[in-house]
Amino acid sequence: MTIQENFEYAKKQYEKWGINVDEVLAQLKKVPISIHCWQGDDVGGFEVNQSELSGGIDVTGNYPGKARTPDELRQDLEKALSLIPGKHRVNLHAIYAETNGEVVERDQLEPKHFENWLNWAKEQGLGLDFNPTLFSHEKAEDGLTLSHPNEEIREFWINHCIASRKIAEHFGKELGTTCLTNVWIPDGYKDIPSDRLTPRKRLKESLDKIFAVEIDEKYNVDAVESKLFGIGSESYVVGSHEFYLGYALKNNKLCLLDTGHYHPTEMVSNKISSMLLYSDKVALHVSRPVRWDSDHVVILDDELKEIALEIVRNDALDKVMIGLDFFDASINRIAAWTIGTRNMIKSLLAAMLTPNEYLKQLQEEGNFTERLALMEEFKTYPFGAIWDYYCEQMGVPVKESWLEDVKSYEAEVLSKRS
Template sequence: MRQEVEASFQEAKKLYERHGIDVEAVLEKLAAIKISMHCWQGDDVRGFLNRDQELTGGIAVTGNYPGAARTPDELRQDLEKALSLIPGKHKVNLHAIYADTDEKVELDQLAPRHFEKWVDWAKEHGLGLDFNPTCFSHEKSEDGFTLSHPDPSIRRFWIDHCKASRRIGAYFGEQLGQTCVTNVWIPDGYKDIPVDRMAPRQRLKESLDEIFQEELDPAFNLDAVESKVFGLGSESYVVGSHEFYMGYGVQNGKVICLDAGHFHPTETISGKLSSLALFSKGILLHVSRPVRWDSDHVVILDDELLEIARELIRHDLLGMTHIGLDFFDGSINRIAAWVIGMRNTQKALLRAMLEPTDYLRQAELEGDYTTRLALMEEFKSYPFGAVWDMFCARHHVPVREEWLAEVKRYERDVLTIRGQQKSAVSPS
């Protein structure tokens, strides 16, 4: 297989070099990109703090595929398996409910010590960690409001939780030497048409102002805010809209999160990147795949993913953009879902890097739209797959679909047995 991969790579390399594309430099650049892999795909967004709490906030996971992680150790074991099949070194994105502790602790009382095992594990594997306060699936969010809640005591609970989350994020960054992005998303909104759209947003602004009042070293923690257009239970009004958070982020120097599924069904985020990059401190991407609504399907190599990657590469936005995944599917093997999504995101970036961007840009400036269209179409069938295969081989991960056999073995030896067990036990 290695000889076949090498031969195909050399032929592909010659084709790309005819257009001045340095394939070796491209592979080096791709290897430096860290994608943040979301932990919540592994256990259907259950977490470990309030595991018996019903999912709320418009979050729903379909399917009951055997072997979902039930303990922090099981989740880390599954993450390790997935990461072993993905080329490069990456990050893992945690939600607050994934604290690994024997203490009975509420969200507003979380502290770095409740995540020490995660930090030790990340150090062992050379990973970074990102973080999110969990403002859903809690008795204090059951009526659909958190940071914009009209009750000051409930609002106080969520403010304190977000403050604690920022400190945990800074702890991650300090301990691991990789900046943690701590992202705030809330589900607040109304199912039906509200009378007062302003007051909840005023309360949200005041809550955020207090949350971000404590100055933290940006080398350790970066704050991000995430919008949504609608959701289950908030079809008519979402407090934290795109316009709200775009304004807040620009005004207050916060990273602005764009989730591919958090806009109108026919709206894409790729076209927003060049505008946002001109005014924002940074961009956080939650790469997902909506199907008619924010249903968080596993990321595939579709047109929008390719266009997102092209925007990042063509405009040199990687330095200010943090790429993370956000989907959850319990209807298929959860490790496979991670691997498919991560590898596809890397493939999209690779394809964008293997385009003759400078030449295409010059043709566009000269008004030669014929050449622009012709080359853009021809490069769609260039052999980027041969370059991808070599990238995988050099990083000692399975080439092409070979990774699926590894996942099937893991399913047989670990997940099936786990699914048959009645109680959760940590793997030895």
Template sequence: MKKENIIKSYDMAKEMYKGIGVDTEEVIKKLNDIPISIHCWQGDDVSGFENSEGDLTGGIQSTGNYMGKARTPEELRGDLEKAFSLIPGKKRLNLHAIYLETDGEKIERNEIEPKHFKKWVEWAKKNDIGLDFNPTLFSHEYADDGMTLSHPDKKIRDFWIEHVKRCRKISEYFGKELGTPCVNNIWIPDGFKDITVDKLGPRKRLEESLDEILEEKMDPKYHLDAVESKLFGIGSESYVVGSHEFYMGYAMKNKTVLCLDAGHFHPTEVISNKISAISLFVSDILLHVSRPVRWDSDHVIVLDEELQEIAKEIIRNKLLDRVHIGLDFFDASINRIASWSIGTRNMLKALLIALLEPTTTLAEAERGFDFTTRLAMLEELKSYPWQAVWDYFCENNGYPVGLEWLDEVRDYENNVLINRK
């Protein structure tokens, strides 16, 4: 689209939104300052760089074999840079512990140190982004029983406790080096496939493990602890130790961040409806925005109703300073850089639509029990020209407008990805 047409369409949209009390210039400024934590594992199908060829286990599954999977840290960073060049706004990168770099040395997970992530920090500084982190408690011989921090064998529990402790140190290192708090998110695959007799015992062990892990206090200026629940997983269909109720209670009691993953609840539940309630009892919320299709399948997020509701709950309730937005999908059936671009741009679009809403006017109508005005305005807003504001936002910040980004992905695929076997 020609620049003059983008500006012309934007000017018309600006006047329309002004008519309902929305300043599009202020909206664009706000959108530009909202950080989105983009997950590294979309680029290599959650393989990591541990010098191991093991299959994914612990309820983790990536489907598809599209060409061009990143095989080295350098390739992954190059792919991320390409994706970042197509995505406007403020970006962060979310790393898992298996993305360490050891120069070929075998390092066990209970031995990892900040030095194994030095190159990631150097890269983050060069690209002016923050880093978030995750211990990796899956795809390991000590997770083969489907139990880690709640395992009945103390030796195995201690192994994973030490791993997570070291991950907290790495997270703190990221925060100190980059000047922005690193969110270190703990998710475990623990659970049982079939009828479970002792549901309390594993939860007691998990609580004890977490208490030991979090015993050392760290400055929230550099590091934040988050815990993440799940309804079920492959191999834990009947019972998951770290349920929503467990972690919600733990987060409130121990003042940690609570992570809500869009795919980790019953198919009739949505995380958008949980944000406001949980915000009353925990200081910070971490979101893993994904798209479940019948189960926790981590499809690339689309601009559907739930994504828009998630964004609206954040914006309407003024929670931008307390909600950390992270993405969590991994689709290997399509171009991986396109996956990042589609998903992250959709998250930003949802936030833009939410920012363009005249929330004060709508809330006043609701408080006055004027449900007629509320419904009429909400419906009319659906046809307001947010797309013109989005195009201007992209153009004004030097990012591709419309499907222009797809042409760049195809060029990158034909010149770079095609050479990877």
């Protein structure tokens, strides 16, 4: 059977449940995923005075072909995007500034240092998101930034975050799509602290100063991101989930949930519905923790499917800002982007092809037998045929055929990088 024939057969199966597949695909096209640039160069960035990766972040592997320049990174992103259906966004960190060989401290960064990224995004029809980089720097060597006891160091990082928000606002104005600026810091202690409150007071005061600078929310929205622990902060993290959840709700900021930043038994999917009751929007960084926050490439596992279901069945596609955050240097980096992003989109499609309203009705009626039966049966409905058709219609490779494109690109481009 052809892709079209498989699609028509599958479409009828879903239509029996009142699911309009054509409408689903039209809706899916409108959902942007924010794709993180740092998969392509192992979170290195392009600072002139580049520091070693720090802040509890580790990238393992040495697969050949890492992007060495901004142009190479953009070229690699273009290749990955050509294999992914839909129009998406690219998420930048401040360390991806281009300063033409000049040393520019992070608190002095300006929109002009990202002009090449902005022009590229315009050419590609992409939105941009942004992150201040509060790691891999001499002023973060002891693992403290916005909560540092030294006021001078705190001020440096405060000014860096303010500069980052202004850069993001510029992106939003120029691209006509709101930029998300996410603040994550590595602050914490390796061993048991004698005072948990004081560092959190300092962090709160630093955030207050950062957000006191008015930025037009039409062009930029702010998010804060928590973490359970990191390498070097195993016993205590200043910016815990409870800290940032309280701060975000009190100060009308987005709380960003990173799927790798919680206890191994915690499910981010279970948090989304609660967050939506109290926040107009929620932000996500979708990763795959393996035993800890190891940022593995996103696969189509149960938690990813459940995250997508929570977004879709709660009518929150316009309320949840979906970004990715993984980095694997042990495999082809373009393949990593492609696998992870296609899986995120697949999970949303599968959620849209579920009779969510009927399943909700069964739960309200107490009909748990039929609810469970249908939820299980839909796991083997012909979702793959719909996905293949969608890829074909969007002009990207169907099934695993994208791997041939990656292999050719590796032979023609990546293998020539020393």
